Amino acid sequence: MSLHMTEIVIFTVLFVAVSGMGFVAARWRRPTDLASLHEWGLGGRNFGSWITWFLIGGDLYTAYTFVAVPALLFGAGAAGFFAVPYTVITYPIVFLVMIRLWSVSHVHRLVTPADFVRARFGSPTLALLVAITGIVATMPYIALQLIGIEAVLKTMGVAGSGLLSDLPLIVAFVILAAYTYRSGLRAPALIAFVKDILIYLVILVAIIYIPARLGGWGAVFDGAQAKFAATPAPNDGILLNANNQLQYVTLALGSALALFLYPHSVTGVLASRNRDVIKRNMSALPAYSLLLALIALLGYMAISAGVKPIGKDVNTVVPQLFDQMFPDWFAGIAFAAVGIGALVPAAIMSIAAANLFTRNIYREYVNRTPTDAQEANVSKVTSLVVKIGAVLFILLIDPQFSIDLQLIGGVMILQTLPSVALGLFTRWFHRAGLIAGWAAGMGGGLLMLYGITNPATNHAHFGGSAFPLANLGLDTKITVYAGFLALLLNLLVAVIGTLVARAAKAPDGADATRPGDYTADEGDPRVRDVDLSGAT
Amino acid sequence: MTTREPGQTRSDRSPWNWLLVLPIVLPLLTFLFNADEPRLLGFPLFYWLQIAFIAVGVACTTIVYRMTR
Numbered sequence: 001m002s003l004h005m006t007e008i009v010i011f012t013v014l015f016v017a018v019s020g021m022g023f024v025a026a027r028w029r030r031p032t033d034l035a036s037l038h039e040w041g042l043g044g045r046n047f048g049s050w051i052t053w054f055l056i057g058g059d060l061y062t063a064y065t066f067v068a069v070p071a072l073l074f075g076a077g078a079a080g081f082f083a084v085p086y087t088v089i090t091y092p093i094v095f096l097v098m099i100r101l102w103s104v105s106h107v108h109r110l111v112t113p114a115d116f117v118r119a120r121f122g123s124p125t126l127a128l129l130v131a132i133t134g135i136v137a138t139m140p141y142i143a144l145q146l147i148g149i150e151a152v153l154k155t156m157g158v159a160g161s162g163l164l165s166d167l168p169l170i171v172a173f174v175i176l177a178a179y180t181y182r183s184g185l186r187a188p189a190l191i192a193f194v195k196d197i198l199i200y201l202v203i204l205v206a207i208i209y210i211p212a213r214l215g216g217w218g219a220v221f222d223g224a225q226a227k228f229a230a231t232p233a234p235n236d237g238i239l240l241n242a243n244n245q246l247q248y249v250t251l252a253l254g255s256a257l258a259l260f261l262y263p264h265s266v267t268g269v270l271a272s273r274n275r276d277v278i279k280r281n282m283s284a285l286p287a288y289s290l291l292l293a294l295i296a297l298l299g300y301m302a303i304s305a306g307v308k309p310i311g312k313d314v315n316t317v318v319p320q321l322f323d324q325m326f327p328d329w330f331a332g333i334a335f336a337a338v339g340i341g342a343l344v345p346a347a348i349m350s351i352a353a354a355n356l357f358t359r360n361i362y363r364e365y366v367n368r369t370p371t372d373a374q375e376a377n378v379s380k381v382t383s384l385v386v387k388i389g390a391v392l393f394i395l396l397i398d399p400q401f402s403i404d405l406q407l408i409g410g411v412m413i414l415q416t417l418p419s420v421a422l423g424l425f426t427r428w429f430h431r432a433g434l435i436a437g438w439a440a441g442m443g444g445g446l447l448m449l450y451g452i453t454n455p456a457t458n459h460a461h462f463g464g465s466a467f468p469l470a471n472l473g474l475d476t477k478i479t480v481y482a483g484f485l486a487l488l489l490n491l492l493v494a495v496i497g498t499l500v501a502r503a504a505k506a507p508d509g510a511d512a513t514r515p516g517d518y519t520a521d522e523g524d525p526r527v528r529d530v531d532l533s534g535a536t
Numbered sequence: 537m538t539t540r541e542p543g544q545t546r547s548d549r550s551p552w553n554w555l556l557v558l559p560i561v562l563p564l565l566t567f568l569f570n571a572d573e574p575r576l577l578g579f580p581l582f583y584w585l586q587i588a589f590i591a592v593g594v595a596c597t598t599i600v601y602r603m604t605r
Contacts, residue, residue, distance in 0.1 A: 078582060084586050085564065089593070092558075218578030221579070238572070239582055248566060287594075289593075293586070293587050520546075521546070
């Protein structure tokens with residue numbers, strides 16, 4: 001038990017210090033009144049380039065990423081490296097998209113992606129679908145952050161079995177819930193600085209120190225190749241093969257398209273001060289991708305170092321590697337980096353989900369004319385509920401289940417692309433077509449995921465995102481990312497549905513936005529709380 | 537930040553935007569990098585070239601940002 005005392009002490013000290021920052025954050029860049037969603041939920045909509053960089057970076061590159069991506073490489077090899085092309089292509093893809101979303105949200109004081117859909121297509125139903133999709137996709141994502149913390153706690157020997165073993169995890173989340181409730185988006189924005197400095201420090205040391213101890217990078221890759229060659233699995237190895245290349249590409253592309261549809265990414269973008277901040281960040285954020293690439297390779301280092309995961313939990317390989325390779329005090333810092341790395345995205349995600357509930361469910365169906373303070377209060381309480389839900393998820397349900405759900409969440413969030421992302425550029429689609437497309441993509445996507453088996457994890461259904469084309473009756477071993485196929489289906493149905501709706505002269509919703517709204521910038525006139533309730 | 541005269545509309549259109557296509561397409565062409573040799577500092581091509589694409593991404597987005605400011 002006391003084997004890990006140094007690590008536990010350092011972890012605890014850093015964790016507590018950062019939590020203190022979370023509470024103090026309420027006073028940071030203090031507004032006259034914190035009681036509105038623009039302040040509590042979007043930090044005053046006034047963050048500059050640096051804060052935004054740390055905030056979005058801390059938001060997208062989560063603790064779970066740091067733990068799960070190397071675990072993927074550890075288990076499957078090259079296929080897990082998709083995270084790198086994924087985070088390279090996402091920024092040029094959304095470069096021109098996010099500035100339009102920022103502008104229209106700025107003019108119309110929108111807070112969530114569903115708000116935009118409501119204003120653009122005048123359809124409460126479509127907005128509700130987008131909101132629910134966002135909430136459902138975000139929930140398991142928050143739970144995954146807990147898995148990141150849990151992996152660290154397990155390695156330090158403070159979690160594992162017995163009722164009390166979950167206590168540290170619960171304590172960590174209660175602290176998180178308390179300061180998010182108090183400070184809103186300002187808390188993760190401030191903590192993100194510390195988180196990133198710690199992570200950069202740990203990874204820089206790791207990529208120099210660990211390969212040196214293992215005989216250099218060449219030896220690390222060769223060791224990994226030797227391990228994969230010895231396993232019977234057909235699709236592992238340090239290179240791709242003929243059957244999983246298309247999966248690699250479609251997964252990278254699909255994930256890149258999905259990333260900025262997640263409500264928490266949108267929250268980070270809308271919190272920035274002006275368009276320039278966003279554009280500058282789209283070119284500066286890939287610095288994190290470099291970090292991610294190096295982190296991913298920790299998986300191969302773990303292979304060469306002969307790391308064994310705790311139990312069957314492959315997410316523990318990175319903490320185990322640190323524990324094995326680093327002196328105790330530095331391992332403690334590394335664990336704190338992962339733990340704190342979980343707090344930032346978990347806070348932003350819960351805020352984003354809470355905002356969706358407040359703006360697109362509470363405001364639409366419960367209280368149509370809430371005051372700013374009422375909105376902020378509903379969001380604060382909802383953010384607590386969301387976090388309690390995430391903790392229960394982890395405690396009561398097999399963690400593997402939330403990993404599956406997160407996978408499903410990625411496929412689901414992708415189905416909001418036609419209404420949110422394409423909606424920013426064209427009003428061609430009819431709301432009925434978009435709703436039909438959403439339903440088709442969602443149904444088709446879930447059906448495909450249901451049919452994917454995975455003998456390695458003993459799954460008869462929901463065994464991964466690689467959909468074998470053989471399931472469609474094609475004579476091939478090639479696999480494709482299920483979300484990508486679902487999106488194609490969605491688009492197809494949305495187009496046909498739009499044509500049918502137009503032909504049938506079905507009434508379309510009103511568009512509350514004007515072309516100029518999509519290029520507006522800081523200082524341009526705003527519309528006060530528009531027409532979110534005007535159109536039907 | 538540019539200020540705008542009343543009535544004048546800003547536009548996001550620019551030929552420079554086409555440069556964004558490069559970092560989107562390159563990482564998706566697996567035949568470019570799905571090989572072990574040549575290695576660089578011990579890294580197989582698969583890894584170092586994809587890491588190099590990060591630099592391409594940064595360069596392209598930075599150029600577009602600067603030129604359309």
